[in-house]
Amino acid sequence: IKADVSHGRLKPVPDEEVIELYGGTQHIPLYQMSDFYGKGPSLKQFMDIFSLPEMTLLSSVIDYFINHGIEFDQVHLYKDISDAIRDVHVKGVMYKWIEKDMEQYILHGDEIYAVLNRLVNHKKKLFLITNSPFSFVDKGMKHMVGKNWRDLFDMVIVQADKPNFFTDRRKPFRKLDDKGSLQWDKINQLEKGKIYKEGNLFDFLRLTGWRGSKVLYFGDHLYSDLADLMLRHGWRTGAIVPELETEIRIINTEQYMHSLTWQQALTGLLERMQMYQDAESKQVLLEWMKERQEIRSLTKNLFNPQFGSIFRTFHNPTYFSRRLVRFSDIYMASISCLLNYDVNFTFYPRRTPLQHEAPLWMDQLCTGCMKTPFLEEMVHIR
DSSP states (O other): OOTTTOOOOOOOOHHHHHHHHHOSSOOOOOOOOTTTTTTTSBBEEEEEEEHHHHHHHHHHHHHHHTTTTTTOOOOEEEEEEHHHHHHHHHTSSSHHHHHHHHHHHSSSOOOHHHHHHHHHHOOOEEEEOOOOOOHHHHHHHHHHTTTGGGOOOOEEESSSOOTTGGGGOOOEEEEEEEEEEEEEEEEEOTTTTTTTEEEEHHHHHHOOOOOGGGEEEEESOIIIIHHHHHHOOOOOEEETTTHHHHHHHHTTTTHHHHHHHHHHHHHHHHHTTTOOSHHHHHHHHHHHHHHHHHHHHHHTTTTTTTTTSSSTTEEEOOOOHHHHHHHHHESSSOGGGGGGTTTTOOOOOOOOTTTTSOSSSSSHHHOOOOOOOOHHOOOOOO
């Protein structure tokens, strides 16, 4: 995002201004950008659904202050807005708004029910770990899946306080009755059909015996849901990325495929022909460079005119994309995508070419040979 907290606006910030803000360079030191959970000392990653209102509110307030000549300390402003958003969530205000209009905010989950029911019928054990309170989960799941949704799960854990649930051993499980009221029992086993609050993963593993790669856990947040489970506990992880549906639709369009193919062809031409330095060749190279840059921008803007794809910035994977690959074994737009596969289907990893393995020209994929194109042949590429 081309802005920082003191310059967020409802209009784009010029590249020159951004570069000046960061000391005249496009490089941001890694220690500033992120710790393990994506919250660095001076930069925060906006990478979940809560980021959308947070970014909008930050930009709107800063834009208002700037337009009305109001001085402000960006640190205070960011903290106040973040605290306000946190309170709306933690104090349950957001849940109450959603519960008043389930039809508006929560979709019916016929396909979700089909996935869960299919897994149960194949003797898979299902569990739900969520940070939301029981009342919200119960109403939401009844709306999505049906009134008997709890029959699908071997155990349900609410207000889990992820990601602390995965690392903090101190909080014990507490049982809730059917009305959501806390019980005083000491938890020595996790019973099917019961609702539990808080707890921690270490007690969960001890009481269930579900360990390692036999467990596949799905979540929609790379840090809060998946990172600890993969790196510390060896679970298999699946990331839910709703934006993937739109991205796949775009990359399957004729416009995208044509633009990408020609962009790769131009890149190959520039690499192979740059040794020709006569006046005519230099002019052709300049035209190719200009056209390549135009196509790069066009291809990026097909996804989003402001930020492009969430998975790729021009030819490089985004930081989100790299974290996604690191913390998830598989990712999909919705868990309902599993309906396209048999329950025992095995997903094998794809071999991604390294730079020294990747062919420069598409015809090498078929022939394996190193062809050097000539300028007079290039007129036929289009």
